[in-house]
Amino acid sequence: MAYLQLSGIEVRCSTAKGLMQKPTLLGPRMRTFSGWAMSGTRARVHTWSGGTPPMPLAEAQALRRLIDGEGHSWAFEANSGVGLYSSKGVPGTVVGTIGVGPGSSTPRFGAGGLVLASGASVTWATGTTTTYLVGAWIRGAFSSGAWTHLIVDPNTDMTWKNGEEWLTAGDLVDETGIGLGVGFLTPSALTVANRTAETGTPSVLDVDDLVLLPYAVPRAWIPQWYAWGAAGHPFGPLPYHAATGVGVPGPFQVLGQAGDAAAVEYVDDNSARVQGQYLDFELWQQPEGT
Numbered sequence: 001m002a003y004l005q006l007s008g009i010e011v012r013c014s015t016a017k018g019l020m021q022k023p024t025l026l027g028p029r030m031r032t033f034s035g036w037a038m039s040g041t042r043a044r045v046h047t048w049s050g051g052t053p054p055m056p057l058a059e060a061q062a063l064r065r066l067i068d069g070e071g072h073s074w075a076f077e078a079n080s081g082v083g084l085y086s087s088k089g090v091p092g093t094v095v096g097t098i099g100v101g102p103g104s105s106t107p108r109f110g111a112g113g114l115v116l117a118s119g120a121s122v123t124w125a126t127g128t129t130t131t132y133l134v135g136a137w138i139r140g141a142f143s144s145g146a147w148t149h150l151i152v153d154p155n156t157d158m159t160w161k162n163g164e165e166w167l168t169a170g171d172l173v174d175e176t177g178i179g180l181g182v183g184f185l186t187p188s189a190l191t192v193a194n195r196t197a198e199t200g201t202p203s204v205l206d207v208d209d210l211v212l213l214p215y216a217v218p219r220a221w222i223p224q225w226y227a228w229g230a231a232g233h234p235f236g237p238l239p240y241h242a243a244t245g246v247g248v249p250g251p252f253q254v255l256g257q258a259g260d261a262a263a264v265e266y267v268d269d270n271s272a273r274v275q276g277q278y279l280d281f282e283l284w285q286q287p288e289g290t
Contacts, residue, residue, distance in 0.1 A: 004050070004248060006241035006256065006283075008228020009066060009221050014278065017051030019247050026287075048248065048283040054266040058216065060277040065215045067256035067281050069239025072126055072190075074210040076100050077112040084114075086124060087237040095185075096120030096194075108137040108147050108208035109234040114192075118177075118202040121185060121193035126212060128182045128190060131155045133217045136210040137229060141196055141203040142176035149226045152180050155216065163226030173198070178205065182212075209234045243283055254283040 002010040004019065013019060027041040052063065065071075072086035079101035084092030097117040099105045107113035114122070135151040142148075151160040154169045161167075173179050179193030190212050194205040209229060228235065233242060244251045261279035268274050 002245050004243065004245040005224075005228075006066060006243060006254070007235045008224050008231075008233065008242075008244075010224060011063065011067070011281075012052055012055070013050045013247065014053040017280070019048050019050040022047045022049065043287055045287055046285045048243070048254070048285065049280070051280045052278050054264045054274075054276045054278045056274055056276045059218050060261060060279055062215055062218055062221075064258040064261070064279060065213075066241075067258045067283075069236075069241065069256060070215065071211065071213040071238050072124070073212075073234075073236035073238040074114075075110060075112070075234060075237060076105065076107070076114045076208060076210075077102070077110050079104060079112070083112060084122060084124075086126070088239070090124045090126055092122040092124050094120070094122050098122060106206055108139075108206075108229075109232070113206055113208040114210075116192070116194035116205045116207065118194055118197045118204070121179065121191055123184075123186050123189050123191040125186070125189045126182070126214075127188050128212065128214050129188050130214050131216045132182055132212060132214045134180055134182070134190065134210070134212050135225060135235075136180065136192065137208045138178060138180075138205065140177070140194075140205040141199075141201045142178065147206075147208075149229055150178070150180065151222060151225070153217070154181055160222050160226070162230075163223035175199075177201070177203075211235045211238070240286070243285070252288070253286040255286070257282045257284070 004011045024045050025041045026043040029039045029041050076083050083101040096119050098120050099115040101112040105113040105115040133153045138150050139147045157169045159166045177196030177199045182190050184191040196203050240253050242251050243254045259280035261277045
């Protein structure tokens with residue numbers, strides 16, 4: 001098992017800057033004028049600080065944005081329009097017939113999900129204008145009714161199915177009837193659409209654990225992301241992550257903050273010289289039960 005993972009993605013920590021645990025008491029703890037020790041502390045939370053080893057610049061920048069919790073995620077845990085809001089408050093615009101939330105869908109995680117009738121779609125004005133990657137758990141006729149993890153990277157025209165390279169992104173709609181991406185219906189907006197009628201096999205499409213990451217993602221993250229979900233864990237909810245690993249007494253929810261980064265040239269495992277970075281970070285542990 002990895003030393004530290006955030007939503008299933010491995011975060012390597014350097015031996016020089018292993019994770020440091022700093023407690024914060026929620027409530028006072030003091031001595032009275034007579035010297036008696038008194039406590040009004042009701043709970044204790046922790047901040048975990050650490051640093052990474054040197055890594056390629058692109059990987060370091062992606063890790064910075066992962067730690068900071070950039071992007072949106074959707075759990076679809078409420079009914080009607082409330083269930084369509086992203087984890088950062090972006091509402092969805094519906095075309096056609098959908099079901100969302102408990103009792104209106106069949107979820108992969110939790111009590112609610114999203115179901116799209118043939119021809120239906122939901123669009124979110126995420127304002128995404130950069131390189132991005134989108135992933136979700138989906139099931140329909142294309143998967144013979146089995147839940148499947150799908151990741152789409154239009155920048156490289158690639159998709160992944162259950163952690164393995166699959167169709168080209170441009171062929172996804174024609175082959176499966178799944179429309180998933182930014183700009184599919186509206187510029188700079190994320191859409192998930194059911195176009196199975198166009199493939200000749202109209203069927204409903206179930207969606208859960210939808211995630212939009214507005215940055216390029218290292219390829220090593222793809223199977224880790226799938227394995228996390230396959231083990232029964234949803235991603236996020238962004239900007240938060242579930243922190244796990246042998247280096248922390250988790251799992252628990254954290255809000256991350258990437259700190260200073262330093263440029264460094266190092267020799268990798270293939271004896272090649274690499275221009276990279278190492279960076280510091282903090283993880284603010286949420287109170288227990290969140």
